[in-house]
Amino acid sequence: MHRTILTLITEPSDSDTALAGQMHRVSAGLEELQFRMRWTHRGEDAMAVVGSDASLAAVLVSWEVPGADGLLRAVAERFQRLPVFLVSSGEDPPLWVYEVVQGYLYPLEDTPDFIAGRIAHAAERYAEQLLPPFFGALRRLENHHHYSWHTPAHAGGVAFLKSPVGRAFFDFFGERLLRTDLSISVPELGSPLDHTGPIGDAERNAARVFGADRTFFVVNGNSTANRVVAHHAIARDDAVLVDRNCHKSIQHALTITGARPVYLVPERNGLGLAGPVPPAALAAGAVRERLAAHSPPAGDPPYAVITNSTYDGLCYDAVRVGELLAESVPRLHFDEAWFAYARFNPMYARRYGMALDDRTLPAGRPTVFATQSSHKLLAALSQSAMLHVRPSERAPVDYERFNETYLMHASTSPLYPMIASLDVATAMMDGPSGAFLTGEAIVEAVRFRQAMARLAERVRADPGRPDWFFGAWQPPRVTDPRTGRTTDFAEADPELLATEPACWTLEPGASWHGFDGLEDGYCLLDPIKVTITCPGADAVEGTLESGIPARIVAAYLGRRGIVVEKTGDHTLLVLFSMGITKGKWGTLIDALFDFKNAYDGGVRLDALLPGFGPPGASLREFCDAAHGTLRDSDLGGLLDRVFTDLPEPVLTPAECHAALIRGGTERVPLDELPGRVVAATVVVTPPGIPMLMPGEAAGPADGPALAYLRALESFDLAFPDLAADVHGVRRDPGGRYLVEVVRR
Incomplete structure (x- = not known):
């Protein structure tokens, strides 16, 4: 495979000058050495190559070419140690150039073979140094x-x-x-269980890059990383502080350990999105009150776990969370499954677990764990995850003992390409490339968001069209903190939106986000996690009179080959990872516009979605019927009650699991659920927050949990094509809900 040598010199490749002739001979020499020269005399062309071609092995630049300075800066911003040679004309460049270039080339003084060999040697050394351990x-x-x-x-x-x-x-x-699918018996690669050899070197390199004291590679997914941390930190009957917006792997850890969860309740808005746990609820006094009110009253918790960022892209000021919880817990775990890239862009300063150190939180800092699903938004293979540790004097970590817990969950037969992908994902974030790659993802997300906002404005201004379109959940106006100037989001400077965290922080009381109890700077909306809003709901008011259910839109997009990450009642979540391109998001906008035209034009549903919904109905009629049922049943309001009035804990998750595996549970319909203790987690996606955890009482027939489940069951029976994804619920042959409960 040929690697690329980018050459920017004053002469076009078809020139008949002595310099051009010599460079053609250098190019031929490079071809023999398996390198390909990309030759241009235009600075803008060279910039395009630097921005798009990761196979670059070296760069040759004539300083007198217009744009050469910008090219050298771009190389320094994207690549680490990429060989750069100045093709000298005798002009002295600025001093900063000497920090970028590796040396000079004098094409008319040395032989072509010598020059080609020198370039190839530098490129080979770069390629060798490029590979992580x-x-x-x-x-x-x-x-x-x-x-x-x-x-x-x-x-x-x-x-x-x-x-x-x-x-x-x-x-x-x-x-x-x-x-490369090998056994751990291969000594040259070290041991993933003892963290020796190249594998140990790779983990230590990851700790350096991600800012941890120690990093452990986990090849069973972030779920396993969560279980390792909790299993190490808590024991039977410990009271632990658990973000109610937790992944089910945290519940699995509670089941394994026999601990007693005391839940921290996040905010929710009218769109059904889960917000942060408000800062007042994390203060020491509020935590003491919550522990005292628990049944039975709970003692001092050894551990707390917070989801950061949330599925919908809400990121805490992690240092502030550490300050608030420091008095209550000696160990703090941030589940950062969707946030592995945070350390590498200034947008997320202070907002990730490893930002908590003795400098940012000097007094009484808890030991911090951060678990990251590396494959979700970094370039790693599925199930690849990392576990980062930053110990403190309050709760020292004995790594040999920690490893005993790690071994209980680690595979003795890992897939080595997965470990290699973690090593490569680390290297991709190291140095300037981390900021470049994360910045590029943010830029694409900003372009999409602004394109959506501008298209919505154009639709509203067109008298020949109904004035609705899809939106993006984001602030409608932003203020440049440097100038104090406020502009509409659609017209804001894209560079400002891509670099300024203040544009994305949730201001206390702002109606666009709909969350209460926030402090300035406490929470930030991650620009790369884009929630598309469908007509029919508002962040403050909830479900509105008319609208379009998002599940219908998701089904239409799926038929167009576009699969979204998550679908709510009136929201769709799309992720702008490093693999997103303009063509990809442009296709999404086109599909959304086509849906609007089909809805406005009365197109029959079976023409758009064959086999979907009732025969003969138009898309608009089906949307109106489904939205009307959502509105009249007040599903959003009922779900608010579920998460405001938490169920009563009766048994621990471990006690429920023991009943489950010993035949001590049964499945009952909703009519028989009042007063029963559930034995399995009941999670409605979205929002993905457990509404009933193992060991909690379902409550009375007119309580929030039963009222919501009955309304949801009725909606599913009326619109089976739009049925909710409810974990922990089985359906009988007629589609009725069955819930696992402890036998009386």
Whole structure:
């Protein structure tokens, strides 16, 4: 495979000058050495290559070409240690250029082969230094072509070649993947269980890059990382502070340990989105009151867990959370499954767990754990996760003992390409590339958000069209803190939106977000997590008179090959990861506009979504009927009651699980649920917050939980194509809900 040498010089490639002739001979020499020269005399073309081609192996620049200074700055901002040579003309560049370039080339003084060899040597050294510890060791080992006498039994893929279906598998994934699927018996790679050798080096490198004291690679997903932290930090009958907006893996950890959860309740708004736990609820006095009110009264908690950022992109000031909880707990765990990139962009300063150190929180800091699902929004393979630790004097971490808990959850047969992907994801964030890649994702998200806002304005201004369009959940106006000038979001400076956190912080009392009890700077909306809003709900008022249910829109987008991350009653979540392109988000906007035209034009539902909904209805008629049911049943208001008036805890999750596996539970319909103790988590997605946890009482027939579940069941029966995703609920043959409860 040819690697790229970018060349920006004064001469076009078709010039007949002596310099051009010599550079053609250098290019031929590079071709023989498996390098390809991309030659231009225009600075803007060179900038485009730097911004889009990650295969660059070296850059040659003539300083006198217009745009050369911008090119050198762009190289320094994106690449770390990329070889840069000045093609000298005798002019002295500014001093900062010497910090970027590696040396000079004098094309008319040295032979073409010498110049090509010098460039190739620098490029080879760069390529070797580019590889992080484990991935580099894995590549070197794969190149040795050893016979495999250990597990796995496919022996580098050879076993697959002995079967027709195995051959199809081999051809699909390729020999290199299968040759690197190795056993932990390979000493050259170290041990993922003892954290030795190249694997240990890779974890230590990740700790440096992510700002931790120690980092552990976890190849069973962030769910396992959560269970490791909680299993290490808490024991049976401990009272622990748990963000009610927690992932189910936290509930699994409670089940494993036998601890007693005391829940911290996040805010919710009229769109059904989960907000932050308000700062007043995290203060020491409020925590003491909550512990005292728990049944039975709870003692001092050894641990608290906070979800940061939320599924919908709400990020705490993590240092402020540490200040508030420091008096209450010696260990603080941030579940940052969706937030692994936060350290690498100034947008998120102070908003990630490893930002808590002795400098930002000097007095009485708790030990901090951060668990990150690296594959979600970094470039890593699925199930790849990291667990970061920053210990404190209050709760020292004995890593050998911590590793005993880690071993209880770690696989002794990990997939080494997954470990390599964690190593590479770390390297991609190291140095200037981390800021470049995260900044690029933010820029694309800002462009999409502004494009949506401008299109909505154009629709409203067109007298020939109904004036509705989809929105994006974001502040309608932003203020530049440097000038004090306030502008509409659609017309704001894109660079301001992409770099200024103040544009995204949730101001206390602002109606656009609909959350109460906030402090200045306490919470920020992550620009790359975009919530598209459908007509029919408001962040403050909730469900409105008319509207379009989001599940219908999601079904339409799915038929167009567009799959969103999450669907609510009137919201769709899309994620702007590092893999998003303008073509990708432009296609989404086009599909949303086509949906609007179909709705306004009375297009039949079966023409858009064959087999979906009642026959003969138009898209608009189906939307009106479904939205009317949502409105009349007040599902949003009922769900607010569920999360405001928490159920009574009766048993621990561990006690419920023991009943479950010993035949001490049964499934009952909603009519038999009043007064029963649930044995499985009941989670409605969205918003994804548990409404009933194992061991909690379902409450009376007219209580919030039963009222909501009955209304949701009725909606599902009336609109089976729009049925909610309810974890912990089974359906009988007629579609009625069945809930697992403890036998009386």
